Amino acid sequence: MKFKVIHEETRTKARIGLLTIGKHTVDTPTFMPVATHAALKAMTMDQLKDIGAQIVLSNTYHLHLQPGEALVKKSGGLSRFMNWRGVTLTDSGGFQVFSLPNKVITDEGVEFKDEKSGKKTLLTPEKVIEIQNDIGSDIIMPLDECLPYPCDYEYAKSSIQRTIAWAKRCKKLMYENRKQNLFGIVQGSTFPDLREKCAKSIVGIGFSGYAIGGVSVGEGPELLREVVSYTAPHLPNFVPRYVMGVGMPEDIFNCVEFGIDMFDCVIPSRYARSATAFTFKGKIRLSNRPYRLDMYPIEPNCDCYACKNYTRAYIHHLLKSNEILGTMLLTIHNQRFYQMIMEKIRHYIKINKFEAYKKQFLGEFANND
Amino acid sequence: MKFKVIHEETRTKARIGLLTIGKHTVDTPTFMPVATHAALKAMTMDQLKDIGAQIVLSNTYHLHLQPGEALVKKSGGLSRFMNWRGVTLTDSGGFQVFSLPNKVITDEGVEFKDEKSGKKTLLTPEKVIEIQNDIGSDIIMPLDECLPYPCDYEYAKSSIQRTIAWAKRCKKLMYENRKQNLFGIVQGSTFPDLREKCAKSIVGIGFSGYAIGGVSVGEGPELLREVVSYTAPHLPNFVPRYVMGVGMPEDIFNCVEFGIDMFDCVIPSRYARSATAFTFKGKIRLSNRPYRLDMYPIEPNCDCYACKNYTRAYIHHLLKSNEILGTMLLTIHNQRFYQMIMEKIRHYIKINKFEAYKKQFLGEFANND
Numbered sequence: 001m002k003f004k005v006i007h008e009e010t011r012t013k014a015r016i017g018l019l020t021i022g023k024h025t026v027d028t029p030t031f032m033p034v035a036t037h038a039a040l041k042a043m044t045m046d047q048l049k050d051i052g053a054q055i056v057l058s059n060t061y062h063l064h065l066q067p068g069e070a071l072v073k074k075s076g077g078l079s080r081f082m083n084w085r086g087v088t089l090t091d092s093g094g095f096q097v098f099s100l101p102n103k104v105i106t107d108e109g110v111e112f113k114d115e116k117s118g119k120k121t122l123l124t125p126e127k128v129i130e131i132q133n134d135i136g137s138d139i140i141m142p143l144d145e146c147l148p149y150p151c152d153y154e155y156a157k158s159s160i161q162r163t164i165a166w167a168k169r170c171k172k173l174m175y176e177n178r179k180q181n182l183f184g185i186v187q188g189s190t191f192p193d194l195r196e197k198c199a200k201s202i203v204g205i206g207f208s209g210y211a212i213g214g215v216s217v218g219e220g221p222e223l224l225r226e227v228v229s230y231t232a233p234h235l236p237n238f239v240p241r242y243v244m245g246v247g248m249p250e251d252i253f254n255c256v257e258f259g260i261d262m263f264d265c266v267i268p269s270r271y272a273r274s275a276t277a278f279t280f281k282g283k284i285r286l287s288n289r290p291y292r293l294d295m296y297p298i299e300p301n302c303d304c305y306a307c308k309n310y311t312r313a314y315i316h317h318l319l320k321s322n323e324i325l326g327t328m329l330l331t332i333h334n335q336r337f338y339q340m341i342m343e344k345i346r347h348y349i350k351i352n353k354f355e356a357y358k359k360q361f362l363g364e365f366a367n368n369d
Numbered sequence: 370m371k372f373k374v375i376h377e378e379t380r381t382k383a384r385i386g387l388l389t390i391g392k393h394t395v396d397t398p399t400f401m402p403v404a405t406h407a408a409l410k411a412m413t414m415d416q417l418k419d420i421g422a423q424i425v426l427s428n429t430y431h432l433h434l435q436p437g438e439a440l441v442k443k444s445g446g447l448s449r450f451m452n453w454r455g456v457t458l459t460d461s462g463g464f465q466v467f468s469l470p471n472k473v474i475t476d477e478g479v480e481f482k483d484e485k486s487g488k489k490t491l492l493t494p495e496k497v498i499e500i501q502n503d504i505g506s507d508i509i510m511p512l513d514e515c516l517p518y519p520c521d522y523e524y525a526k527s528s529i530q531r532t533i534a535w536a537k538r539c540k541k542l543m544y545e546n547r548k549q550n551l552f553g554i555v556q557g558s559t560f561p562d563l564r565e566k567c568a569k570s571i572v573g574i575g576f577s578g579y580a581i582g583g584v585s586v587g588e589g590p591e592l593l594r595e596v597v598s599y600t601a602p603h604l605p606n607f608v609p610r611y612v613m614g615v616g617m618p619e620d621i622f623n624c625v626e627f628g629i630d631m632f633d634c635v636i637p638s639r640y641a642r643s644a645t646a647f648t649f650k651g652k653i654r655l656s657n658r659p660y661r662l663d664m665y666p667i668e669p670n671c672d673c674y675a676c677k678n679y680t681r682a683y684i685h686h687l688l689k690s691n692e693i694l695g696t697m698l699l700t701i702h703n704q705r706f707y708q709m710i711m712e713k714i715r716h717y718i719k720i721n722k723f724e725a726y727k728k729q730f731l732g733e734f735a736n737n738d
Contacts, residue, residue, distance in 0.1 A: 041693060
């Protein structure tokens with residue numbers, strides 16, 4: 001993996017870069033669509049390639065439970081298994097496990113019961129790396145304790161020690177593996193001193209990139225921005241910085257401003273499934289009656305398959321008829337919309353006008369219906 | 370519309386032809402995928418074009434209720450509304466209306482209550498033509514009374530008089546319309562004399578093509594074959610012959626043998642939605658456990674997107690994970706499989722080996738799991 005910062009803005013910390021892994025390149029800042037079970041919801045990988053995505057995120061936790069990492073390995077790794085001709089990243093499963101009700105956290109790892117099969121599973125830092133080795137994703141993440149919001153200071157303080165210890169164990173196991181790239185994850189909830197402390201320790205261990213975890217857990221856009229603002233400066237310049245699970249377009253703009261390079265979120269697909277489309281003039285709910293006879297495309301300035309070929313009235317009709325094609329077209333559009341935002345962000349960083357574009361975009365995007 | 374018989378087999382009545390409407394051509398025998406609400410289930414029109422479909426069927430009854438023919442007309446007609454660059458055919462709604470529980474049939478037409486809106490609607494032969502004029506499909510069908518199976522002889526005898534009278538009224542209204550092509554429909558249940566009588570009357574009125582209706586209503590493959598065997602000879606040679614709502618591959622082979630040119634059915638899509646794939650060695654249910662580690666494509670001799678890029682194990686995994694992509698890939702495959710059958714049928718008719726191919730295909734296809 002190579003990462004090159006191509007240009008850093010003069011007024012903000014926003015930057016554009018090029019991430020190269022094998023024969024694939026990723027322009028940063030980048031948005032990663034989420035293929036939880038090695039599949040995008042309601043969209044093929046060819047359609048995802050068409051809308052300009054370059055890197056996809058899958059979930060270690062879900063793939064471990066179904067179909068199991070052995071089949072993914074036997075199939076030639078994640079990319080071949082799901083036919084994605086681009087870069088792949090897997091999370092560690094930490095986020096999913098920590099949101100389960102009956103987990104037991106010890107220094108050894110975290111034990112949980114799969115609600116579907118009833119099977120008890122112990123995830124250790126080592127196990128998480130081994131699973132991801134089998135899955136064969138390009139970028140992998142260590143096991144961390146994802147803290148909830150709000151979080152008790154004393155608990156957060158002791159928890160980051162565990163996250164740091166686990167990160168060391170992951171790094172140790174990865175030492176001989178040159179095929180995959182391990183990122184470090186910084187926790188510390190909403191406490192600046194803990195974020196700083198954790199960041200310094202994680203950076204001290206040394207990883208191929210750094211992620212800010214434990215955000216987008218209910219703290220809201222203001223606090224998210226704040227956490228990123230005081231955590232990002234402690235992450236090195238010459239490697240990618242990734243804010244996990246973000247987010248709404250507003251959040252992406254806020255993070256880019258502090259030099260964040262990578263994002264992932266289920267929002268574009270999830271909103272599509274609830275009939276909501278992203279436009280430059282805000283989100284619109286196409287199942288609503290005003291769109292019944294609307295002969296415009298979802299977003300007149302969009303070049304996606306849905307916008308080039310269909311009216312809002314047609315998509316409204318599909319939604320009213322419970323035709324899954326409605327969700328399919330909205331998914332294509334929303335995923336394209338996110339890639340368009342990233343393209344525009346990269347463009348305006350390049351010409352040193354990110355702040356002005358951010359202001360313009362957020363002003364127009366605020367008009368939800 | 371032009372129709373040209375290119376070759377008729379020596380041993381059977383099987384024939385290949387070319388149907389030309391505007392700038393679009395259809396090779397016959399042809400299979401029409403069903404886009405009930407002006408949308409294929411779980412598949413885009415681009416994907417449908419890719420798998421070789423040339424003509425699509427939509428349902429007048431459904432489009433009349435939602436979104437209404439006015440919007441379809443305003444959108445530039447059915448093809449533009451749903452972005453299908455090929456030929457379109459709409460049924461008359463007869464089949465759907467006659468399967469409703471609370472309809473009242475008179476010589477005037479058929480009155481029914483929409484179960485969703487509770488609204489009473491009277492469909493007359495004239496209304497059905499007017500709706501289809503607005504929808505703007507290339508081939509349209511007259512209102513007919515679709516008889517159930519089994520059916521009382523006396524009822525069938527009086528019913529075909531109504532179907533014939535309605536056909537005349539439809540033809541009368543179509544007299545001035547040169548943009549659309551109206552087919553006639555032959556009813557008569559499973560009674561050879563009634564089928565003959567109805568066919569002669571309908572042919573006497575004169576239409577651009579002829580359909581055999583009232584089959585695939587529970588009579589079974591043997592009786593279906595029999596009805597087609599004694600009805601088809603009463604339909605003229607020089608126009609297309611269409612058996613409505615058929616069907617399973619076995620039924621298609623049986624009908625082609627008697628010179629049928631057109632078919633439509635929801636089966637490829639419906640089976641995909643219940644995890645069943647068509648292969649040359651029979652139908653397989655990919656959610657079943659034996660496919661869990663199966664590294665072969667659905668059908669090794671298929672060139673569709675699903676077969677070129679994915680293993681059965683991957684699709685099994687998608688089905689287990691409730692990923693809609695599983696249904697999407699199976700739909701693409703099953704629709705491609707039906708088009709492949711039609712391509713092979715046309716090829717073997719051309720070289721006068723249809724009977725031998727039919728025997729070979731049906732022999733191998735019988736091995737369901």
